Amino acid sequence: MPKTIIEKIWEQHVVYEEEGKPDLLYIDLHLLHEVTSPQAFEGLRLNGRSVRRPDLCFATMDHNVPTRNRNIITDPISRKQIKTLQENCEEFGVPLAGIDHPDQGIVHVIGPELGLTQPGKTIVCGDSHTSTHGAFGALAFGIGTSEVEHVLSTQTLWQSRPKTMEIRIDGELGFGVAAKDVILAIIAKFGIDVGTGHIVEYTGEAVRKLSMEERMTICNMSIEAGARAGLISPDETTVEYMKGRRHVPQGAAFEEAADRWRALASDPGAVYDTTLTIHADEISPFVTWGTNPSMGSGIAGTVPMLTDFDKEADREAVRKALAYMNLEEGVPLDSIEIQHVFIGSCTNARLADLRAASEIVKGRNVHPAVRAIVVPGSASVKRAAEEEGIDQIFLDAGFEWRETGCSMCLAMNEDAVPAGERCASTSNRNFEGRQGAGSMTHLVSPVMAAAAAVEGRLTDVRNYLKEPVPSA
Amino acid sequence: MQPINEIHSVMTPLDRQNVDTDQIISKEFLKRIERTGFGKYLFYHWRFRPDGSPDNDFVLNDPRYAGSDILVAQDNFGCGSSREHAPWAIQDYGFKAVIAPSFADIFYNNCVKNGLLPIRLPEEAVSELLEKGKREPYQLQISLEDQTVRGADGTVHSFEIDPYWKQMLLNGWDEISLTFQYEPHIEAYEKKTARA
Numbered sequence: 001m002p003k004t005i006i007e008k009i010w011e012q013h014v015v016y017e018e019e020g021k022p023d024l025l026y027i028d029l030h031l032l033h034e035v036t037s038p039q040a041f042e043g044l045r046l047n048g049r050s051v052r053r054p055d056l057c058f059a060t061m062d063h064n065v066p067t068r069n070r071n072i073i074t075d076p077i078s079r080k081q082i083k084t085l086q087e088n089c090e091e092f093g094v095p096l097a098g099i100d101h102p103d104q105g106i107v108h109v110i111g112p113e114l115g116l117t118q119p120g121k122t123i124v125c126g127d128s129h130t131s132t133h134g135a136f137g138a139l140a141f142g143i144g145t146s147e148v149e150h151v152l153s154t155q156t157l158w159q160s161r162p163k164t165m166e167i168r169i170d171g172e173l174g175f176g177v178a179a180k181d182v183i184l185a186i187i188a189k190f191g192i193d194v195g196t197g198h199i200v201e202y203t204g205e206a207v208r209k210l211s212m213e214e215r216m217t218i219c220n221m222s223i224e225a226g227a228r229a230g231l232i233s234p235d236e237t238t239v240e241y242m243k244g245r246r247h248v249p250q251g252a253a254f255e256e257a258a259d260r261w262r263a264l265a266s267d268p269g270a271v272y273d274t275t276l277t278i279h280a281d282e283i284s285p286f287v288t289w290g291t292n293p294s295m296g297s298g299i300a301g302t303v304p305m306l307t308d309f310d311k312e313a314d315r316e317a318v319r320k321a322l323a324y325m326n327l328e329e330g331v332p333l334d335s336i337e338i339q340h341v342f343i344g345s346c347t348n349a350r351l352a353d354l355r356a357a358s359e360i361v362k363g364r365n366v367h368p369a370v371r372a373i374v375v376p377g378s379a380s381v382k383r384a385a386e387e388e389g390i391d392q393i394f395l396d397a398g399f400e401w402r403e404t405g406c407s408m409c410l411a412m413n414e415d416a417v418p419a420g421e422r423c424a425s426t427s428n429r430n431f432e433g434r435q436g437a438g439s440m441t442h443l444v445s446p447v448m449a450a451a452a453a454v455e456g457r458l459t460d461v462r463n464y465l466k467e468p469v470p471s472a
Numbered sequence: 473m474q475p476i477n478e479i480h481s482v483m484t485p486l487d488r489q490n491v492d493t494d495q496i497i498s499k500e501f502l503k504r505i506e507r508t509g510f511g512k513y514l515f516y517h518w519r520f521r522p523d524g525s526p527d528n529d530f531v532l533n534d535p536r537y538a539g540s541d542i543l544v545a546q547d548n549f550g551c552g553s554s555r556e557h558a559p560w561a562i563q564d565y566g567f568k569a570v571i572a573p574s575f576a577d578i579f580y581n582n583c584v585k586n587g588l589l590p591i592r593l594p595e596e597a598v599s600e601l602l603e604k605g606k607r608e609p610y611q612l613q614i615s616l617e618d619q620t621v622r623g624a625d626g627t628v629h630s631f632e633i634d635p636y637w638k639q640m641l642l643n644g645w646d647e648i649s650l651t652f653q654y655e656p657h658i659e660a661y662e663k664k665t666a667r668a
Contacts, residue, residue, distance in 0.1 A: 015661040016654050021636050024654055026661055036555065038505035049648070064503065077503040084505050128554040128578060142578050144556035145507075146585035146647075154651045156658060160634065162577075192490060193548040196577060226551065228577050292490050292551075313546065317489050412499045419522065431494040431552060433517050 002267035005233050006164050006199045009139040009264065013122050015156055022158040028121040030151050031107045032059035032094065034085040035412070036126030040149035041088040053155045054093040058116055061085060061099050062106045063412050067375050067402035070099060078413065092152075105378020105404045108132040108346035112216065113380055115245025119234040119261035124151055129346045129428065131222040134231030135215035136238055137264050139199070141229040162228050163273040165198040169206040171280035176462035178356070179214035180348060180426065180445035182206070183221040184286040184296050190276055192294040195227025198274065201266060202232050206280045212241040213352040220347045221428050224293040233265035287333050287458050288430050288443040290321035295430075296443065299460045303331045324432050325440050326420075334459050336442070340423035341372035341453040342435070343399075343446055345409035348426035349377030353446040354385050357426075358393040360450035360464050366398035367456030373400040373415070375407040399453070411436045424452035473587040475644035479568050479614040481541035485605035486531055491545050492552035493579065497561040510557055511564030532565075536609045541568040544601050548572075550579025559583045569614055571621065573598050584637045587644060589616060597629045616642060 016024040037059070044050065051057065064078045073079040082099065089096035097103040103110055108129055111117040117133045123140035124130060126148045133140035147157055167186060187194075200222055207215070215232050222230025239258045242248050249257050288296035289303045295318070297304075303322065306329060309315045322329065327336070343349070343357050354376060366372045374394050376382035382404055385391055391401045408415040409427035411434070417423045419438025426449050427434075430441035442458060451461040501513040518530045526533045543562065549572040550558060559582045562570065569589040583590040591614070593601075604610045604623065611624040616638065621629045633641075640647065 012665075016657040022634075024651070024657065026658070026665075035502050039507045039556075042505070042507075047648070075503070081503050081505055126554055126556075128552065130554075142554035144554055144559075144578060144582035144585060146556060146582065150648050150651065153648045154654075154658065156651060156654075158636070158647070158651070192551065193574065193576070196548070196574060223552075223578075226548065226576060292492070313489060320488075410494075410499045412502065429492075429494065429552060431492045433498060434494050437498070437500075437517055438522065 002269040002271070004164050004201060004266045004270040004272060005137055005231060005264050006139065006201060009120055009122065010161065012120070022160040024156050025122060025159050027124050027151050027155055027157060028056060029111070029116055029123045030057045031111055031123065031125035031130070032057060032148070033063055033107050033125070033127065034061045034081045035063045036145050037088065037148055038081065038084045039145045040152055041092065043149040044092070044152060049153050051092040051094060051152045054095070056155060057094045057152070058111070059085060059089050059094050060097040060104055060107050060110060063406045063410065065099055065405040066413050067405050067407045067415055070403055074414070102379055105380065106346045106349065106406055108220065109350060109377035109381065112136065112212070113245070113378060115242060115248035118242065118248065119238060120264050124157065128223040129220050131227065131230045132216050132220040132346055134219040134222065134229055135212060137231055137234035137261065139229060139231065142223065163198045165195060165200045165227070166272040166275040167200055167202050168204040168275065168277045169202065169280060170204050170277060171206060172209070173206050173280045173283065175467055176285055176447070176465050177280070177283055178285070178445035178447060179210060179217040181283055181286040183218045184288065184293065184443060185283040186278055187221065187225050187294045188286070188296045189278055189282070190225065192224065192292050193226035194276070195222060195225040198227050200225070200227040200230040201272070202230060203266070207232060208235065211352060212237060213350045216350070217347055221293065224428060234261045235265065285445065285448050285461055287448065288441070289325065289327060289333060290318065291324050291430055291432050293428070293430060293443060295321055297333065299333055299448070299458065301333055303327050303329055303333065305329045335457065337369070337422070337457045338424045338442065338452055339370060339421040340417050341370055341449050342375070342408040342423055342425040342427065343373070343449050344375030344377070344407050345427035346377065346406070347428045348446050349375060349381065351381050351384050353426065354381065354390050355388070357446040357450040358390045360447050360461065361397040361399065361454060362393050364397055364454045366453045369456050370453055372398065372453040373402055373408065375402045375415070376404050378404050408435055410434060424449045424458060473644045473646060476568065476587050476589055476641050477616045479541050479589070481612065482537060482609045483542040483544050483571070483601060483605045483612050484531055484537040484540040485602045486543055486545040487602050487606065489546040490548045490551055493550060493555050493558040494552055496550065496558040497555065502555060502557050507560055508564060510561035511566065514561040514565040539566065541566065542571065542612050542614065543567045543569070544571045544598060544605060546572060546598065547574045547595065549575050551576040554578045554582070556582045556586070559586050559588045563588045571598060571601065584641065585647065587641060589614070589641060591621060591631045593621065593629050593631055
């Protein structure tokens with residue numbers, strides 16, 4: 001019987017199964033960071049337990065680290081959290097890319113860069129955006145701290161088999177449409193909880209043409225659609241990306257691995273519990289106007305009218321969102337002025353993202369009313385961007401060029417948007433207060449963020465791009 | 473983990489959809505390295521105005537619901553981040569159960585692992601509870617053993633829960649200790665897949 005990649009990976013990782021119980025799944029890679037791990041390590045200590053497979057763990061510091069001056073962490077509680085991770089990794093023998101390490105970066109950026117993330121692996125991390133790694137055809141999902149402790153102790157997790165969902169993106173993406181627009185359009189169309197209880201596989205013509213960076217952006221925001229995980233079957237794009245990465249086998253062993261990876265792809269005719277489709281023609285450069293990622297629309301649209309919604313509960317949610325966002329019904333989205341631009345986060349801070357955004361700002365200036373910052377996704381992305389001169393393009397335009405970290409995506413460090421001010425952000429969540437108490441977030445792609453920085457308001461990036469001449 | 477079965481308390485009606493973990497526990501409070509002490513920060517930016525004074529319009533500041541063990545909210549409760557600080561904060565504040573039509577997956581797991589009982593009831597049942605609870609303080613009696621929520625007016629709603637999680641919650645078992653019993657299976661798996 002034809003199988004989905006989800007079923008294949010699942011079956012390869014069942015350690016124990018019994019009727020009436022979840023399956024005991026083996027975990028191939030456990031990524032850790034400073035915010036969701038301290039209580040798990042403390043649990044090990046209290047119970048006299050050890051880390052079963054430190055060689056399958058990898059830790060870094062990202063959520064809390066300063067992006068301006070690396071060595072000055074003013075908040076003593078932040079400092080303690082970072083120091084605690086360092087001590088825990090030393091005590092339990094877990095490999096760590098600490099704050100000054102050349103491999104440091106946002107955990108979901110460095111996993112793929114280092115080749116730790118590989119097709120067919122089960123990958124967990126105490127972070128909901130672990131779904132990012134699904135871009136490689138890995139089964140990757142976020143877990144809580146109790147589960148972090150469970151994986152540290154046993155290298156396994158009890159998991160009930162989730163339902164499978166196919167989201168197929170037909171057709172070819174239009175001019176100026178980014179991967180971010182695809183996932184925002186999917187969430188707006190199908191809803192913020194459409195994926196609850198499911199693992200999503202993204203399929204279709206449009207997906208096959210995406211680069212690994214673009215696939216990561218889409219899989220990253222699977223959790224914003226409520227999905228447990230999101231993944232994409234491996235293909236030659238995947239294999240090509242893996243070549244030569246540090247933790248990937250080399251030579252003949254690589255070819256063997258590549259064959260195994262190709263075989264993971266969902267079989268033709270495999271059946272999903274649910275299939276949803278969206279056509280590329282439905283997707284244009286997107287922005288959110290509300291306080292959850294499903295509250296968005298193409299940039300040519302307007303803030304909705306309350307009368308657009310049939311259910312009173314939905315009207316009430318929109319009423320609350322608009323009150324928080326200080327927006328009137330029916331306002332054109334491209335008239336909304338912004339004061340901050342953030343290009344960064346595990347969604348959109350890879351080299352390809354920064355390169356695309358830099359093309360927009362090249363030779364232009366950040367609007368005088370805007371503070372714009374770029375926070376590269378990893379130390380390696382930062383180095384590569386600097387080698388290409390991308391940092392200088394941003395600096396010349398008036399952007400700040402920062403050290404790597406999660407930064408203004410969740411504003412756990414000092415990078416926050418002040419109350420009452422608006423940010424065009426390439427991050428993943430526009431919840432109330434996400435970027436700082438009272439801050440207002442509009443989620444966009446890197447090129448849309450770059451254009452907004454120049455205009456001082458949300459704007460259609462297609463006006464900044466030269467349409468390619470169609471080939472004969 | 474404390475065993476949990478019977479809960480008898482007035483319910484707190486939080487009439488909102490998509491309550492996300494950023495609202496439950498805001499990021500500025502995630503820096504602590506302990507599991508305890510998060511209750512005072514629960515729904516911080518809804519409970520308190522920017523000047524730090526309590527917002528009396530928010531349901532948790534309504535004295536009629538003081539000491540409540542049961543939080544009732546609308547669908548997709550706990551969406552967003554995987555932070556276990558969310559159930560820690562809800563529990564530390566004093567709640568023992570959360571009732572909603574649906575929960576985000578990771579949040580649901582995190583509740584179960586901490587002995588905070590997440591109960592899914594049909595949307596109409598939850599709307600009914602919210603209406604009753606908003607009108608006047610409304611007592612609920614939850615039995616995990618029977619999988620029922622009984623209202624003060626005699627209305628009874630049944631709920632589903634995975635039998636494995638039910639046993640864990642009723643007994644307050646430590647899951648890691650249980651999993652250690654499967655060590656031979658884990659070792660065999662590692663040998664078979666050359667992961668040893």
